[in-house]
Amino acid sequence: TVSCFIYAVGISLFLDPNRLAPGGVTGIAIIINNITDFPTGTLVLIINIPIMVIAVLKLGFKLFVSSIYALIISSFAINLLAPYGPVTDDLLLASITGAVLVGVSIGLIFRAGATTGGADIIVKLLRLRFKHIKTGRIFMISDGIVVAISGFVFKNINVALYAGISVLIQSFVLDLVLYGTDGARLLYIISDNENDIAERFMKELDVGVTYLQGRGAYTSKNKKVMLCAMRKQLLPRARGIVLQHDENAFMIVTSANQVFGEGFRRHDSIDL
Known part of the structure; x- marks a missing residue:
């Protein structure tokens, strides 16, 4: 009303x-x-x-x-x-x-x-x-x-x-x-030091990390691709951690309009 x-x-x-x-x-x-x-x-x-x-x-x-x-x-x-x-x-x-x-x-x-x-x-x-x-x-x-x-x-x-x-x-x-404005960022990271980076992400940034299986088309080598969603305020620290472990890391950062789950929006939020 x-x-x-x-x-x-x-x-x-x-x-x-x-x-x-x-x-x-x-x-x-x-x-x-x-x-x-x-x-x-x-x-x-x-x-x-x-x-x-x-x-x-x-x-x-x-x-x-x-x-x-x-x-x-x-x-x-x-x-x-x-x-x-x-x-x-x-x-x-x-x-x-x-x-x-x-x-x-x-x-x-x-x-x-x-x-x-x-x-x-x-x-x-x-x-x-x-x-x-x-x-x-x-x-x-x-x-x-x-x-x-x-x-x-x-x-x-x-x-x-x-x-x-x-x-x-x-x-x-x-x-x-x-x-809403979740203000979230989605990171895809390919690095030879993915385990060290993931550990620091979870410990220092308190964010989850998921490994995806990737394969380079040119090298034909199998690679782990790190997938991580975080608040945009954490992005500078995340980039700093990545560069400390691997200056040649390949990183893609995209905006995530809506993120549901722990640390973000509840699943019962209405989506129209």
Whole structure:
């Protein structure tokens, strides 16, 4: 319920009264509202009816129940708060603040296993098909289409550009709420002194090390490849340890968006 009202604050007090359509069904409703004066919250509810039917068929009744609740509450809250907007006429402030509020609220609603309907349902369906694409990225693409339409309808490029800024910020905040910032690094190390390095990693850095079996294509020699995940703050010390034992060590460092297990996130963390 709180998340739904946060969502409504972002829409009714910042985005809608400034004609900033942040994409999705809500963005479409904002465009129609500014043309017809029909309440945005009611439009959101009406447009979502056929989409919610699809939700029942494709995503199950449980999601439908939680989503219809979030949809009704957020639609009601949007209409309730509409007379109090806008809080600011500054398009930049409105786009940033509104996007942060909407991004946080949608992220919290998603983590609770529900949606606000509309594009959220469509995004969940797309995520079932394209699991490698982040939720916020899908939102950004679909929302960009609505933003372009808003610029054409309102005949105001500035409104469209600020709405675009809003979409980018909303996408970033949404991914931040959903996936967090583990700040982890994944290390692959090939060295002739792997045992000494692994021992110091475990003792001094308190991190686990896994040996993978590798084989050099050029030398045809078998090699142990060290695999290790650690917090990014430990990376300088880790590199120092490696160089102390082998200045010619081969090391690959990559960013790990999510790491589950001891020392990192629990396995019961919600992944959408």
